[in-house]
Structure formats: structure tokens, C-alpha cells
Amino acid sequence: MKEIKVGNIVGKVGKIVYDYLEVLEHPVGTIERLPVIIAQGVNSGPTLWLTSNIHGNEYTGIPVIHRVINSLNLEELKGTVIAIPTLNPAGSRVRTRYPYYDRKDPNRLFPDGNPFKEKPKEGITETSEITVDEEKKEEELTIKTEKVVKISVDQEDKEPKIVDPLAIFDNEELYPSVQEMIWKNLFEILKETADYLLDLHNAFIKSIPFSFLDRVLYNPDVEDDNKKAENLYNRTEEMVRAFGLTIVRETTPNKYIQKKLHRSTSGAALNYLRIPSFTVELGMYLDIEPEVVDAATIGVFNVLKWAKMVKGSVEKITSVPVIAENEAVRYIGHPRTKKSAIIDLKIKKGDFVKKGDVVAVARDIFGRPIKDDFEIKTEVDGYVFMINEGILRYPNEEICWLASPDTQPMVDKWPKKSRK
Numbered sequence: 001m002k003e004i005k006v007g008n009i010v011g012k013v014g015k016i017v018y019d020y021l022e023v024l025e026h027p028v029g030t031i032e033r034l035p036v037i038i039a040q041g042v043n044s045g046p047t048l049w050l051t052s053n054i055h056g057n058e059y060t061g062i063p064v065i066h067r068v069i070n071s072l073n074l075e076e077l078k079g080t081v082i083a084i085p086t087l088n089p090a091g092s093r094v095r096t097r098y099p100y101y102d103r104k105d106p107n108r109l110f111p112d113g114n115p116f117k118e119k120p121k122e123g124i125t126e127t128s129e130i131t132v133d134e135e136k137k138e139e140e141l142t143i144k145t146e147k148v149v150k151i152s153v154d155q156e157d158k159e160p161k162i163v164d165p166l167a168i169f170d171n172e173e174l175y176p177s178v179q180e181m182i183w184k185n186l187f188e189i190l191k192e193t194a195d196y197l198l199d200l201h202n203a204f205i206k207s208i209p210f211s212f213l214d215r216v217l218y219n220p221d222v223e224d225d226n227k228k229a230e231n232l233y234n235r236t237e238e239m240v241r242a243f244g245l246t247i248v249r250e251t252t253p254n255k256y257i258q259k260k261l262h263r264s265t266s267g268a269a270l271n272y273l274r275i276p277s278f279t280v281e282l283g284m285y286l287d288i289e290p291e292v293v294d295a296a297t298i299g300v301f302n303v304l305k306w307a308k309m310v311k312g313s314v315e316k317i318t319s320v321p322v323i324a325e326n327e328a329v330r331y332i333g334h335p336r337t338k339k340s341a342i343i344d345l346k347i348k349k350g351d352f353v354k355k356g357d358v359v360a361v362a363r364d365i366f367g368r369p370i371k372d373d374f375e376i377k378t379e380v381d382g383y384v385f386m387i388n389e390g391i392l393r394y395p396n397e398e399i400c401w402l403a404s405p406d407t408q409p410m411v412d413k414w415p416k417k418s419r420k
């Protein structure tokens with residue numbers, strides 16, 4: 001039987017092990033630690049990772065993990081469930097999205113699998129080429145030598161290069177943040193143990209529970225990488241479908257990289273570790289909805305059944321609405337206000353809107369219609385699956401989020417010219 005280890009925490013066959021993984025020593029001496037549960041079945045099989053609360057004010061995943069762990073029958077379980085009920089105890093402690101020790105989105109800091117990212121350079125090799133025409137070359141080089149610190153001419157290609165001796169200290173990529181380092185270590189553990197990963201989140205207060213289906217990206221310069229990506233996508237899609245909630249496709253490759261979504265927990269598990277993984281958004285943040293906890297618990301067991309870790313067939317989710325079944329939809333923030341306004345919604349979550357439908361009307365603080373932007377209409381068809389909080393909107397802010405028909409490929413190339 002395979003030994004399951006999370007850091008120094010060792011799983012026990014037929015038992016549930018509860019312990020903490022130490023991840024950081026604070027400057028004041030206290031230790032940051034993640035609660036880890038290893039539930040190892042009597043029979044061997046794959047390992048499913050369940051993580052939640054990486055955003056400290058998103059709570060639904062915590063009771064879902066409690067319910068799943070407390071309902072497991074280890075005599076029947078094939079394989080292991082590893083659960084981390086909170087990936088962000090620091091944010092959770094103070095009820096904020098981000099941890100107080102690293103004020104960046106922790107769900108954008110996992111290892112970067114993009115083969116075309118700019119790699120941090122070792123040593124003093126940060127160079128910028130200067131373009132000079134051949135005739136002026138000598139003259140200019142002389143001038144530049146006087147002005148700039150140093151010019152080295154590569155003997156191979158005769159390309160003049162300016163060497164900036166400060167560049168090594170000035171390259172942020174050489175200094176990953178503390179959270180990035182924690183995730184790098186956690187991913188080493190994931191790499192050793194995980195076959196599947198499911199990361200539990202919450203979205204807007206008015207949102208229907210749904211699963212994100214990410215695109216699988218491949219390196220066109222690597223032989224058969226597209227075929228492997230196709231396989232990985234098919235298995236991921238099956239797993240997301242087995243879970244049983246509404247499926248919303250993630251954005252397209254360029255925007256995915258721009259928004260660092262490939263460095264989210266599930267994005268990195270999928271596109272860097274190459275294991276079937278996805279994010280579930282379990283309705284409102286800041287609180288929990290019991291019917292969503294019910295639905296997600298069924299969903300996790302559906303995945304366990306799909307992975308043949310638990311016997312039985314997939315159970316249909318009925319406690320929350322499941323929309324866009326058998327449709328390929330992707331999210332867009334739409335429509336948006338042109339001017340600052342107080343909005344009066346004409347739709348509710350779960351509605352289907354058609355191009356030209358009025359989604360909201362916009363008034364000023366006196367209650368008068370906003371000139372030229374009173375009726376805010378959708379320009380595309382789609383399901384209203386999330387509505388931004390509150391009645392105030394600034395210019396260009398979304399009224400809501402639509403799940404609209406998507407025609408883009410789900411297996412695609414890593415973009416070569418992506419920039420952060």
C-alpha cells in the first residue's frame with residue numbers, strides 16, 4: 001500500500017489522521033500552519049485533494065469538507081482523500097479575502113506552468129539590445145561606452161548588449177513572495193500525492209453555485225503535447241460533469257494568462273501538474289447556504305464515484321438550480337454601466353436573457369433617469385449566473401455576469417506572446 005505523506009504527516013490505512021502542516025514562521029515567532037486531514041481507505045486507489053477557504057471570507061467549503069470527511073466509509077473507500085479545510089487561515093482569522101502577511105490574491109500565486117513565460121535570468125545577463133546601423137556602430141558604441149556603465153559585444157553574433165549590473169537585484173521574479181514560496185512547497189507535496197484536485201470557493205452574494213471548467217493548454221513545440229492535453233481535458237470535463245453543478249467555462253488563453261488564472265490552485269494543478277482539477281463556486285461568500293452545502297457534498301461524492309473510489313452511481317443535484325445543462329457557456333461581465341448610477345435590477349440570478357433585454361435601469365441619486373444610459377440592455381444571450389453586489393455602479397462596472405454560448409476550443413496552445 002502506497003504511503004501517503006503530507007510533509008511530516010503520514011496517513012494511516014483505514015484511519016483518518018488530523019494534523020497541522022507548518023508553512024511559515026512569522027517575524028514575531030508564531031507559526032502559520034494549515035490543518036490537514038488524511039482519510040486513507042482500506043483499499044488502494046487514487047488520491048483526491050479537497051481544498052477550501054483560500055479566500056478567507058469564503059466559507060462554504062469548510063462545512064462541505066467536514067461533511068465529506070465525516071461521511072466517508074474507510075472500509076469501502078479505495079484510495080485517499082486529503083483535505084485542507086482552510087488554505088488561508090490568516091485571511092480567515094481576520095475575515096478578509098487575502099492573508100494579512102501577503103496582500104496579493106493567494107489564488108494567483110501557484111507555480112507558473114506557462115512554458116513561454118519570461119524566465120528569471122541567472123547572474124548579470126539582463127540585457128537590452130541597442131539597434132545601431134553598421135556605419136554608425138563604432139561611433140555610437142563609443143558614445144554609449146562613455147554614457148552607460150558597460151557595453152559588451154557578443155563575439156558570436158556581434159550583437160552589442162548593455163549589461164546592467166543592477167538588473168539582478170531589480171528582477172522581481174527572483175524574489176517570490178512568502179505566499180508564493182508556501183505554495184511552491186505545497187505543490188511539491190501535491191505532485192507526489194495528488195491524482196485529482198477540487199478547490200472550493202464562493203462567489204457573489206447573488207450567484208448560483210457552479211463549477212469552472214478550465215481550458216487545457218499545451219506546448220506546440222513538444223511532440224504529442226496536444227494529444228496529452230486532449231486526454232487531460234476529457235478526463236477533467238468528465239470529472240466536472242460528474243460533480244453535477246452548472247458548468248461555466250473559464251476564459252480564453254490570453255486572458256487566462258493575463259489574469260494569472262493558470263496560477264490559481266486548480267488552474268496550476270491542471271495546467272502545471274497536469275492532473276484533472278477544477279474550482280467550484282458555492283454561491284454566496286461571507287456566509288453559507290445549507291442547500292448549497294448539501295449540493296456540494298453530493299458533488300464531491302459524485303466525483304469520488306466517478307473516480308471509482310466510492311461505489312455507486314452519480315446522484316443528481318436537486319437542492320440548487322442547475323442551468324445550461326448540455327450547453328457550452330463561458331462567463332462574461334455584461335452588460336456594464338456607462339456612467340455612475342444607482343441601478344434598479346430587472347433580472348434575478350438564474351434568469352436567461354436575450355439580446356436586447358433590459359437588465360437594469362439606471363438613475364442618479366435624485367432618482368432621475370441617467371441620460372443616454374437609462375435602460376441597460378444586454379447585447380448577447382446568456383444566463384445571469386452572478387450579480388455584482390449592491391445598487392451602486394461606477395462607469396464600466398458590470399451589472400452582472402452572463403454565461404453565454406462559447407465557441408472557443410477547450411484544448412489550446414499556451415500563448416507565445418503572453419505578458420503579465
Ligand SMILES: [Zn+2]
Nearest residue numbers: 055058201202
Ligand atoms: Zn474564491
